[in-house]
Amino acid sequence: MLPSPFAERVLDLVDTIPPGRVLAYSDVAAMLGEGGPRAVGTVMARFGSGVPWHRVVRADGRPAAGHEQEALRRLEAEGAVLRGTRVDMARSRWGGR
């Protein structure tokens, strides 16, 4: 189960997201210029354990399915702006505001 070249590029990018900032799955795909949100999600599910996976959230600001609690806890600790159960994308999106 080794990461494909595509997977490695996804992981590399995620690794560069600063603390307190987040990117949507769709953002990662767009910045890489390849793949799509679902493909990124699949990569994170399989190889995300080694990178700041909590900094990759859904387009509406909700954390990765199945890890809501953990992600929210970490994001809050890093200073990401939370709006209840989701991240305030307008404020915490990397490259945003």
Place this chain on the structure above:
DNA sequence: AAGCTGACTCGCT
């Protein structure tokens, strides 16, 4: 090679 799968999105009701 055709079909299925999912840490996803977006437009429409």
Place this chain on the structure above:
DNA sequence: GAGCGAGCCAGCT
């Protein structure tokens, strides 16, 4: 705001 359907893309069977 919540549900739903259709589109999307790499990877696996």
